[in-house]
Amino acid sequence: MFSPSICGTVQSEASLGSIGARSITWKAENERQGRLSVLQFADEGQAARRMDDYVAASEQCATFTFDQSASSFDSAAIDEDDVRTVVGSIELGTADSGFRHYFGIASVGNVLVEFWHSYTGDSLIDADAAARTLHARAAQAKELLIGELTANPPVTPAEPPAADAAEAWSEWTIGFDGIGPLRLGEDIDAAMAAVPGTDISAAEWPSRPRTFVSPDGSASLVISAQEEGKAIASILVGKISLYGEPSVDGAMLPRAAGVGIGDPIEKAMASFPDGTSVHVVAAGLDFYEVSTRDGRVLLFFTEHDIATPGAAIIGITAEDGTLRREHYFGAYLE
Numbered sequence: 001m002f003s004p005s006i007c008g009t010v011q012s013e014a015s016l017g018s019i020g021a022r023s024i025t026w027k028a029e030n031e032r033q034g035r036l037s038v039l040q041f042a043d044e045g046q047a048a049r050r051m052d053d054y055v056a057a058s059e060q061c062a063t064f065t066f067d068q069s070a071s072s073f074d075s076a077a078i079d080e081d082d083v084r085t086v087v088g089s090i091e092l093g094t095a096d097s098g099f100r101h102y103f104g105i106a107s108v109g110n111v112l113v114e115f116w117h118s119y120t121g122d123s124l125i126d127a128d129a130a131a132r133t134l135h136a137r138a139a140q141a142k143e144l145l146i147g148e149l150t151a152n153p154p155v156t157p158a159e160p161p162a163a164d165a166a167e168a169w170s171e172w173t174i175g176f177d178g179i180g181p182l183r184l185g186e187d188i189d190a191a192m193a194a195v196p197g198t199d200i201s202a203a204e205w206p207s208r209p210r211t212f213v214s215p216d217g218s219a220s221l222v223i224s225a226q227e228e229g230k231a232i233a234s235i236l237v238g239k240i241s242l243y244g245e246p247s248v249d250g251a252m253l254p255r256a257a258g259v260g261i262g263d264p265i266e267k268a269m270a271s272f273p274d275g276t277s278v279h280v281v282a283a284g285l286d287f288y289e290v291s292t293r294d295g296r297v298l299l300f301f302t303e304h305d306i307a308t309p310g311a312a313i314i315g316i317t318a319e320d321g322t323l324r325r326e327h328y329f330g331a332y333l334e
Contacts, residue, residue: 007061009053010073010090010103014114015039016327017046019291021276034117042295042321044110049326051084051107058086069093073103076127078135083108085138087131089124104130106138110295113138154293165195169219174256174318176296179221179235184296184320186232188225209236218252226323233323237261238315240285240301248314256298256316264310268300277306286311295321 002008015021020040027033041047061073075088087104101118102125113134163172163180172180181194188210192200197215209224222236238248238261250261257271268288269275275290288300301315302308 001067003065004060006053006056007064007066007071007073009057010061010088011066011092012327014050014105014112017041017050017324018112019295019297019321020289028117032118032120034115036115037113039112039114040291041110041112042291042297042324046322046324046326047107047110047112049328050112051105053328054086054105055079055084058088066092069098071098074124074127076131078131080135081139083135083139083142085131085135087125087134088127089119102130104134106134108138108142113141168252169214169221169254170252172254174237174254174298174316176292176298176318178232179237179254179318182221182223182232182235184232184235184318185323188223188230188232191223191232214252227325229323231323232320234317234319236315236317238301238313240287240315240317241283242303242314243284250313256300256318259300259313259316261313261315263313265300265302265306265313266310268313272298272300279305291321297321 002011015037018039019042021037023035023037025033025035041050055077057073058075058077062075063070063072065071069092071090071092073088073090075086078085083106085104085106088102090099090101090103092099099118100120101116103114103116105112105114107113115134165181167180169180178184178186182191192198192212195212199213199215199217201211209222212221212223214220223232224234224236225231226233237253238250239245248261250263253261256268259268259271265288272288272290275288278289279286286302286305288302288306290298290300297317297319299315299317299319300313301317302311303314304311
């Protein structure tokens, strides 16, 4: 519905593809809502490519059409000191039925900082001044973080040794590097050979998931390769949703730091603090996401909203976020 299509970038969810987030929302006295989000991506390349789209939108979308209605993005952009910033006022559609909000985004390393706040009428911000303010704050935050990490370097948790492929799968461990003897980033054919006697479903094409069923038929894993590649991008234990699906018995499946299928989500949050609670409206998914500095991710899927006390874990995924399919907008589609 956007023309040029790159202009859809400024109306998209900036969090798409991120592996961790912190968000603050508010409501002003006039009932207008706003949000500030700090979004971690798997690596600097992914964040940079996403920011490329915002910069392109700033350059190409001063005027554009949304659903055949005249629209605009009055913006300013800054690229200095390894920080890139875009800030502006977005008007979609007509004054009576359209949507208006202030929007700003800054990229720092593998992090995007985004804000938006809705408004009515002709209340435009000074894009240049706002961009300069956000840019300076992002640069300051970068320096503060570097100082903190220099003084207190993070400790990377030790990965358990790879499991014996001949062991029962319930003895395997789920970690940031993979599950049991199956390693993220490993060639999927090598993974198949590493677990002899396993019943493996055929894939219609390389990026389609494959189901690994244990020799005794008591357990299964779903392994996905990267888009158009053969490296293992993710390994799923259990289900991501129970809609139309039977529940899974976690007794025969691997566990992550003692956390398994059927446990309450609070147990995962206690074992892996500082993660991100996620609700995906379109897909009806709820999960708790924990990531490392090098882009590895554990996802704990639940049967209900994570805020529901005792919500049970129905699936656990180990994933290499650097191998995720990225979300591209008009700059890559036209």
